[in-house]
Amino acid sequence: MKIFIDSADIDEIRQAYAWGIADGVTTNPSLMKKAVDARHKKAHRLDLQTYITEILKVAKGTPVSLEVTETTADGMIRQGLALYKLFNPIARNIVIKIPINPAFKDTDTTHFDGLRAIKALADKKIPVNVTLVFTPEQALLAAKAGATYVSPFAGRMDDYIRKRNRITFEKTDYFPWQGMWKGKKPYDDNGVVSGVDLVWKCSQILKHYGFKTKVLAASLRNIRQVREAALHHADAATLPFSVIQNMLKHTKTYEGMAKFTKDIVPAYVRMTEGGTHDPSSKPAAKESRVVKGKKAVVKLARDLKTKRSVKKRKPKGKGWFEIKDVEK
Known part of the structure; x- marks a missing residue:
């Protein structure tokens, strides 16, 4: 499973690539605002175009998703083309993020504008990451329209199921992939019992029908969700920097390091540092x-x-x- 970093913080992105574990970057207007505000607080002047250019260079040719802000088909297509034209020549790695459905409420008339924008950009060979996917059906339609990636929002789906059923929780609380049960039935949203279940159903449908569209699991809040997304065949997962950091931590790893360090003999250290042979160790006659x-x-x-x-x-x-x- 590929790992993307979900951040617009250039320092976090640099670190993830320095570790050799980043396969891409996802951003959105909220993350961009957070990065801009942080820079302003440090009294750093920020030219947004230059800042995005730096992110693209750090990503070294791996995909970087930039999101449109318009909510109509024509507006999203126009912005997508402009972003691609402006930034893709820098590192040839731009992916345009389009919402699957840009409508704000059921009575809006823009429900299918996302699909129109996806198809228009895909027809021009522009990679598209379809965001705000909350049903397998949405993922299927996005794939048929030509999406490069679909991003099912696992954590937000878990939140939605808990809120609907008045279950108190913290944002980082683990939600079982099998769902939370009431008696003999799990709480669900039209048959989807958890965020990871949503990821799995999207993956099963797209793989079964041979779509090239990749499932990019998004809104993952903790390391167990990351593990389960991998086990349920997500092609990639986009993760906050804090979740990536937590993936390395375990008490027994710390204990093992302490013991190994304590048991090291000086002769072994000298040998690994290119020192001379231990004089106390005599060669066989x-x-x-x-x-x-x-x-x-x-x-x-x-x-x-x-x-x-x-x-x-x-x-x-x-x-x-x-x-x-x-x-x-």
Whole structure:
């Protein structure tokens, strides 16, 4: 499973790529605002175009998603084309984020404008990451319209199911992929019992029908969700920097490091640092023997704790013999 970093913080992005674990970057207007505000608080002047250019360079050709802000098909297409034209020449790695449905309420008339924008950009060979996916059906439609990625929002789906059923929770609380049960039935949203279940259903449908569209699990809040997204065949997961950091942490890892460090002998350290051989370690004694007229250098039996047997083998030339150790 590929790992994208979900951030617009250039320092976090640099670190993730320095570790060698980042396969891409996802951003959105909220993350951009957060990054801009943070820079302003530090009294750093920020030219947004230059800032985005730096992110693209750090990403080294791996996909970087930039999101449109318009909510109509024409507006999203116009913005998508402008972003692609402006930034893609820098590192050839721009992906345009389009919402699957830009409507604000059920009575709006823009429900299908997302699909129109996806198709228009895909027809121009512009990669599209379809965001705000909350049903497998939305993922299917996005794939048919030509999406490069679909991003099911696992954490927000978990929140939605809990809120609907008046279950109190913290944002980072784990939500079982099998769902939370009331009696013999799980709480669900039209058959989807958890955010990871949503990821899995999207993946199953797209893979079964041979779509090239990749499932990019989004809104993952904790490391267990990351593990379960991988187990349920997400092609990629986009993660906050804090979640990536937590993936490395375990009490037994700390304990093991403490023990290994305590047990290190000085001679081993000198050897790994290119130092001289430990003088307290004496090499095994050697002696020369004459075997049927030929000289052979062997370790003494008292050092090897073995006995020697000498046998003749087919000569490739005169006087070829084999010296063989035999365990006592």
